[in-house]
Amino acid sequence: TGGHTTEILRLLSCLSESYSPRHYILADSDKMSEAKIRSFEQKRAETFSNSQFTLDRIPRSREVRQSWTSSVVTTLYSILYSLPLTYKLKPDLILCNGPGTCVPVCICALLLGLLGLKRAIIVYVESICRVETLSLSGKILYYFSDYFIVQWPALKEKYPKSVYLGRIV
């Protein structure tokens, strides 16, 4: 969604073409991100001739301030929905930065890993907006990601297993 998309595209901006093909996963309710992504990929294709990407949508796992019990149900639904997609994509690397959308995908990737079907590296970058507290996705994925990156020193202190590289977006 919105700010998350802008941030993640900035994160991608300096990556080499080794990180290809790129598979974008969006929430079904997200109206604006697709245009930003296509614009980014179009520019990229001008520099890298073999640039490839796909775009898929999954149900949004949770609306802002949605109640706890209904969030569990909608997240479970998103996880079940994402499982065939994640299995099909079998990602080597998952890069996410905080929207609820990323949690079901990461959980599916963890399941695939547990079942011995595919082990993905999960890299989570917390949003630049998060200076002193983590987002809910961050709090969950802090324990399940391989690399957890924060952009402000106060968070590095609170979450010692995180990586601090300064501001990267």
Place this chain on the structure above:
Amino acid sequence: FRFKDSLAEELQRADLVISHAGAGSCLETLEEGKPLIVVINEKLMNNHQLELAKQLHRDGHVLYCNCSTLVETLQSMDLSTLKPFPPGQPEKFALFLDKAVGLK
């Protein structure tokens, strides 16, 4: 203005920006190198949105006030005290990631 796709044009022409504390607005303005006054409405906002505005203020990049003190702030402001906002460095992320996945 109602809703425009992008305020980039207006932003380029502006000498001063007065904005709410939304991260996108703040960062876009600072990256354009424009002086920024952030107006906080504590009743409307949840705590996490304030975090970035507060930090940017602490680091000397923005001025900060609420609706009732805006006029006073405008009258007494000294924009020369604002520090330039260096851009983020996605290259550092790329370097880190290359090592993490074993590319380098």
